[in-house]
Amino acid sequence: MSASRHPALCATDPELASFVAAEEVLQAQTLRLIPSENYVSAAVLEASGTVLQNKYSEGYPGRRYYEGQQNIDRVEALAVERAKGLFGVDHANVQPYSGSPANLAVYLAFAKPGDTVMGMALPMGGHLTHGWGVSATGSWFRGVQYGVQAGTGLIDYDAVRDLALAERPKLIFCGGTALPRTIDFAAFASIAEEAGSILVADVAHIAGLIAGGAHPSPAGHVDVISTTTHKTLRGPRGAMLMCREEHAKAIDKAVFPGLQGGPHNQTTAGIAVALHEAAQPSFTAYAHAVVANAKALAAALLERGFDLVSGGTDNHLILIDLTGKDVPGKVAAKALDRAGIVVNYNTVPFDPRKPFDPSGVRIGTPSLTSRGLGVAHMPQVADWISRAVDAAAKGDEPALAAVRAEVADLMAAFPAPGLPLS
Numbered sequence: 001m002s003a004s005r006h007p008a009l010c011a012t013d014p015e016l017a018s019f020v021a022a023e024e025v026l027q028a029q030t031l032r033l034i035p036s037e038n039y040v041s042a043a044v045l046e047a048s049g050t051v052l053q054n055k056y057s058e059g060y061p062g063r064r065y066y067e068g069q070q071n072i073d074r075v076e077a078l079a080v081e082r083a084k085g086l087f088g089v090d091h092a093n094v095q096p097y098s099g100s101p102a103n104l105a106v107y108l109a110f111a112k113p114g115d116t117v118m119g120m121a122l123p124m125g126g127h128l129t130h131g132w133g134v135s136a137t138g139s140w141f142r143g144v145q146y147g148v149q150a151g152t153g154l155i156d157y158d159a160v161r162d163l164a165l166a167e168r169p170k171l172i173f174c175g176g177t178a179l180p181r182t183i184d185f186a187a188f189a190s191i192a193e194e195a196g197s198i199l200v201a202d203v204a205h206i207a208g209l210i211a212g213g214a215h216p217s218p219a220g221h222v223d224v225i226s227t228t229t230h231k232t233l234r235g236p237r238g239a240m241l242m243c244r245e246e247h248a249k250a251i252d253k254a255v256f257p258g259l260q261g262g263p264h265n266q267t268t269a270g271i272a273v274a275l276h277e278a279a280q281p282s283f284t285a286y287a288h289a290v291v292a293n294a295k296a297l298a299a300a301l302l303e304r305g306f307d308l309v310s311g312g313t314d315n316h317l318i319l320i321d322l323t324g325k326d327v328p329g330k331v332a333a334k335a336l337d338r339a340g341i342v343v344n345y346n347t348v349p350f351d352p353r354k355p356f357d358p359s360g361v362r363i364g365t366p367s368l369t370s371r372g373l374g375v376a377h378m379p380q381v382a383d384w385i386s387r388a389v390d391a392a393a394k395g396d397e398p399a400l401a402a403v404r405a406e407v408a409d410l411m412a413a414f415p416a417p418g419l420p421l422s
């Protein structure tokens with residue numbers, strides 16, 4: 001971090017400033033493939049670090065419990081209008097602190113403790129907050145879980161319907177954290193209607209693809225859309241809940257005063273900027289490039305003998321099953337990290353191993369696409385992954401160091417948004 005970029009921080013707390021500087025270097029030099037991460041723009045970074053931080057504003061625009069809201073109200077109303085326009089929804093709440101509180105607010109709005117709720121099982125690609133046992137949502141509510149088919153890795157919508165009709169859950173969640181394929185929101189909507197359930201689309205991973213027209217939208221199919229703002233949508237760390245007008249009051253009441261206190265106004269400002277950016281034609285091109293890159297990377301990995309859950313991808317995410325490579329996911333992820341390629345180890349459907357030491361590695365293309373890498377680079381990326389996994393199997397540290405140097409060379413030619421050029 002240069003003193004010219006953050007002079008006050010460098011002068012006041014050089015120790016902390018040095019950690020941030022090191023993170024800037026790490027993010028600049030490595031190939032970041034975690035599918036839920038991205039690079040925000042300089043404008044989003046600036047908006048997220050403003051004096052809006054200094055203000056308490058419990059309530060909603062025009063209905064606050066504190067005075068002095070002239071500017072805060074305008075910021076939040078702008079974010080809300082932009083969210084409604086971008087996603088084509090009646091109502092948007094931009095206050096949830098992140099994805100888990102957003103989902104918890106949905107429970108508060110529509111269910112009572114002990115009610116049955118349904119979501120995809122975490123090891124199958126769902127999310128903790130979709131009723132999984134170790135989460136509050138799985139202990140305060142009765143979670144029933146669907147998965148994917150063993151052979152195809154795809155959701156079996158007939159099985160989802162059978163479970164929904166047998167259990168009649170209050171809430172059904174669709175969406176997740178390790179789903180490489182398109183979600184059929186219309187199919188979920190017809191199931192939820194038959195079962196008499198409220199349908200929630202958790203689109204945290206694919207919100208940017210939806211905004212850019214690279215994945216079908218759940219708007220018009222589902223009761224509530226829940227999303228974080230910092231993944232493919234490329235905003236600050238935060239979340240939004242969007243819904244039909246009939247649910248607006250229940251959602252707002254659940255977020256505040258039900259669950260949260262004052263909104264993080266500096267984050268709301270960053271969300272507003274990200275939504276503005278996502279409404280530009282360049283973002284549509286970005287969203288389609290993310291998917292094109294992921295498809296090209298999946299094809300290149302298949303050519304190199306990797307086994308991919310569901311055989312490929314329709315979106316930004318690829319789930320590599322390393323069972324056949326004899327390298328556990330965690331060993332591979334840590335070796336890739338030493339090679340300058342940042343991924344996360346992940347369960348694969350029907351994983352015989354434990355979540356803290358699973359068989360898979362989850363990768364995605366949002367970050368590298370934000371840096372301008374294209375389909376022509378994907379064979380090189382697949383080659384690095386292949387070399388690093390082979391090196392992990394052999395314990396070949398010099399091979400990992402060689403990949404790391406090559407990665408840093410390419411990354412130097414593709415500066416990351418929001419980071420200093422150096």
Ligand code: DSN
Binds near residue numbers: 036099177
């Ligand atoms: N932790 C997020 C992810 O990485 O997918 C989901 O909440």
